[in-house]
Amino acid sequence: MLHALPVLRRLRGRPARLLRRWLALSLLLSGLVALFLPASARGAPGTATVVSARDLPAGSVLRAGDLKLVDLPDDVRPQGAIGLPATVEGRLLVGAARAGEPLTDVRLLDAAIPGSGDPESSTVPVRLADAGVTELLRPGQRVDVVAAAEAGREASVLASMAVVAAVGAQAARDPTAPSAGSTGPLVLLSLPSAIATRVAAISLERSITVTLR
Template identity: 80%
Template sequence: MLHDLPVLRRLHGRPARLLRRWLALALLLSGCIALFLPASARGAPGTATVVSARDLPAGTLLRAGDLKLVDVPDDVRPHGATSQTGSVEGRLLVGAARAGEALTDVRLVGAAIPGSGDPESSTVPVRLADAGVAELLRPGHRVDVVAAAEAGREASVLASMAVVAAVGGQGTEQDTGPRGGRTGSKGPLVLLSLPSEVATRVAATSLERPVTVTLR
């Protein structure tokens, strides 16, 4: 019986060694998995990113309440995203955005709308001569503003590269001739973001002559 004691001792110690080996193997596998997981799955800290705080329709003039900062892992953070809410406030959203969507530079009109921090631009309401043209416009479109020819005056370009800020949803109005006949229709008001030095001229001319736009 005594000669069996070493064998019993070896058998008695084997479960402990096996357990230690399995634990070491499990730790090694866990480390390998964590190494190859993306940063988002590992819970790695990201970069503060401006996202929409709620669902936003196209043409929204972004305010502080429309925005929030969240940490986005660098490996999934889109190019053109920003960490500064101040660089987004006062700008127009070109397309609709879902809540939590990162607001990149291509989703925003290039310049802030006047009254929201851009002293070199103004927003001018213009009622276009042709309702059909207004229907083609969307916030963010760039257009040239053209005064139509009339009464011996040639057509002239009043402003280039204006940005469509918003298109009104009112029904079209129709001009009435001197005998009550319909001479043509006018579209809804279109808000155009323009450099301040030409905004006054566009506003004044639109009251005197028919105005239209050409799309860039």
Template identity: 85%
Template sequence: MFHDLPVLRRLHGRPARLLRRWLALSLLFSGLVALFLPASARGTPGTATVVSARDLPAGALLRPGDLKLVDLPEDVRPQGALGQTVSAEGRLLVGAARAGEPLTDVRLLGAAIPGTGDPESSTVPVRLADAGIAELLRPGQRVDVVAAAEAGREASVLASAAVVTAVGEQEAAGTRSPKPGSKGPLVLLSLPSAIATRVAATSLERSITVTLR
């Protein structure tokens, strides 16, 4: 009869071990649920954060439909994240963004594109002297605007760090590789208003080109 005692002890201790394992698994599951719940569901107040409402390409001009607000807890909210959609509207996206990605200050160009609420800037259309250069430009890119040397005048920098807002199509249909020296498409540049006026006036009498940054 006594040789059955170890078996009884094992049977007696098994419920306790099962209970401890069940409690450990329950605590682990509860922690995982709390980790993936929204901040509001966990009882932790989130902070309003601007995220992209859809996939956006680099150089996109942000409009209200491209943005939305979500609440993010501070431990996952990136530094420099925007808290109001109006802070991003009318600005250019430096790099592509996936839907739901928080938008930070370094992902956007510093000022809103003219016509979307920035009274200090203007958009000026220029036709570059070389169509090949225009092909290299992309919205959101920064360039220096240069008046070409001609008629005894030296080349001069008209504006620094202008923002390319749009690049027009080539006028000649079917022309994929324009000849060197041929006139390029219209390029829209965002500049401070005073400088934009000077660039527009100079482009009427001198050839304009840009240097890439």
């Protein structure tokens, strides 16, 4: 009986040791899992990011109601994402965006658009000689503006790297307008103010087209 006492003591202590080892192993495994989980799964705080509040078509001039601010983990936040709605409002969306899509710098027109108040840039409406060319244009696209050869004058480049701000709907033909030969939709081109004035003046006298960049 005396010889059995040490054995019983060892048996009574073993469950406690096993429990402590199991707890230590569980804590170690939990730490490893948390270490290798992505930030989003760990519930890590994200970075404020501007996303579209609804589906937006290309060429939209962004307003407060089109935007919302959400927190995105850094590992899923796209490069160039914007964090301040005030820097997005009033700018033109180059391509269509789905609801909840983060807005990045490359999706926004980097030139002035109507109503932006930028004194260095202006937006000039022109009607291209070939309406088929207009159908190829998209907001945000860069083009060179060319005056066609007419009345002994050679074709000339009026502006380089103009930005297409918007493409209007097909307009009715106005035979009394100076550009009666051009019946395509109006195209809004964003240019430095001095160049925009020159393009606007020449477009009243000569046919205008663009070359695509």
